[in-house]
Amino acid sequence: MFGESRIERNRKSMRLSPRIKELQPSPTLSLRQRVQELTGKGHTILDMSLGEPDLPMPRVLREAAKQAIDEGWTRYTPVAGIHALREKLAEHLNQRKGTHYKASDIIVSGGAKQCLAQAIYSLIAPTDEVLLLAPYWPSYVTQIQLAGGRAVSVPTRAQDGYQPDLDKIQKAITPRTRMLILNSPNNPTGAVYSRATLEAIAEIALERDLWLLSDEIYERLTYLDTPPFSPAEISPEVCARTILVNGFSKSCAMAGWRLGYMAAPKPLIEACETLQGAWTSNTNSIAQRTALAALDLGQGFFDDLRGVFAQRAHCIQAGLSAIPNLTVPAPQGAFYVLPDFKAYFGRRTPQGSYITSSHQMAEYLLMEAKVATVPGEPFEAPTCLRLAYATDTQIIEQAVEQIKHALAKLDE
Ligand SMILES: Cc1ncc(COP(=O)(O)O)c(C=O)c1O
Structure with a gap:
């Protein structure tokens, strides 16, 4: 009985950090x-x-995972991911998008979500502002708050197909703005941003010295005739200002495996590696082997x-x-x-x-x-x-x- 009331008292007086309470x-x-x-x-x-997705994970990927287990692939890997996977991801992006990434420009993490959180935590200092095109995925706000930054929303309208309004973006920029988050195809609106729109946004980012955090997790799911487009494709200069985030949750029905990746300039990758080393170390070793097989899935x-x-x-x-x-x-x-x-x-x-x-x-x-x-x-x-x-x-x-x-x- 004594033990119980003490536990109860501790529970009631538990002091969580203000960071978490908010x-x-x-x-x-x-x-x-x-x-x-x-x-x-x-x-x-x-x-x-x-x-x-309700669809099952492709059979070849399940087989690759089983093989990794049978081969005893169950130990720690390097924090930023196994080299073969980082290398293959860089090649995969370069082939599809005409970029020039190397393995050292890639980090593999526990889902796109962890990549986004780490990029924001590495770049956003207290009082920095981050622009979000509303409606937006609410996790961005939480991640910005955790870094001590301020989320500033820039509205988009249903009657415009939820496309970004360049004037509104310009007007929302202050000396404290450091980043603009893009998510195309978009959760929750389903909007996809055109090449021309992304080029115009990239011009603003270069002029106003902003990072573009491009969450491309739904990249494989576009219903337009034109292929999906990333700001990283625009030019090497824009690529150097872009943090490209993607993963396997939505395109390969691997949400539970927790595997995402980020491509960005090497110093940022190294910062995220330090952060990831402190928080979680490498992501799941078997999922990394499975991702290697996922990169071989045909068009x-x-x-x-x-x-x-x-x-x-x-x-x-x-x-x-x-x-x-x-x-x-x-x-x-x-x-x-x-x-x-x-x-x-x-x-x-x-x-x-x-x-x-x-x-x-x-x-x-x-x-x-x-x-x-x-x-x-x-x-x-x-x-x-x-x-x-x-x-x-x-x-x-x-x-x-x-x-x-x-x-x-x-x-x-
Ligand atoms: C916009 C957006 N970004 C990122 C994620 C997270 O993806 P992952 O499962 O790779 O962490 C989601 C998941 O719902 C999402 O909707």
Whole structure:
């Protein structure tokens, strides 16, 4: 008994650092818990909140992983990744993008997320400002806060297809701005930035002495005729200002394996290596061997993947657009749509409450339509919900139908 009360007292008086107290938990992770609770109570929930492909990891990659285990490939590797992988990643980027990376310009980490966090932590000092094009992936804000920096959002508009507004970017730059984060194809908007747009942004970055942190995790999922484009491709000068981040979670269904990489000027790679050495050391050794095999997947594999997701993108956009008063910009890439539910705000639910926020709309759709979506607030899209279409078209069609019926029950 004595032990218990002491434990309880310690728990209540636990003093967490202010750094941690300010952080917001990931909106998708808390939602996942809620979906699990409801499923546990016997509800069938159509989960449109998950940010990972439903497809299995390709067989050749599973075989490569098994082989690595059988060969006893289970020891520490160099912190920045095995040399063969860093070398192959550099070659892979140079071949596809015409860049001139060497193995020493590459670091391999526990997912694109760790690469992004380390790049931000290495470059952003307290009071530095980082520009984010809103709506944005909320993890960037957390990572900037952890570095002591300030996230400054630059809005983009649904009616412009969520394309960046160059004037607004220029106006948001102050003497403290050090970095602009780009994410194309975009989570949560599905927007893809054109070569011309990225060239114009790169010109601003050179003029105003900014880093471009280019999160290209959805690079393989674009539904446009033009191939995906990275600012690193523009010129050696822009490449020297670009931090290119990518990984295997979305393109190879390897989200759980935690493997991402970053290509950047060597001094930054070395800084990230020091940081990674202090925090986590190398990422999973078996995942690194698997990534070597993933780099041998032919273009046909990625074309098939793109085909599947393009069909799903069309299916969800067509379905949601047919619902009265719902605005749904057509996704150009990634696997998200961000419909605007503003027209339904202020309406009354059959239970008698009023919908006044995206959180309430998401909760209503979860309980009434049995569809899990992510509220737009944390993405700085307060009247929208994010729906992921990383699931088959039958489920997408059913979810759209259930959303339509639930919305029709709202009183004006
Ligand atoms: C925009 C964006 N960047 C990065 C990541 C993280 O990718 P990884 O699994 O490689 O850490 C995600 C995952 O959802 C994402 O949406």
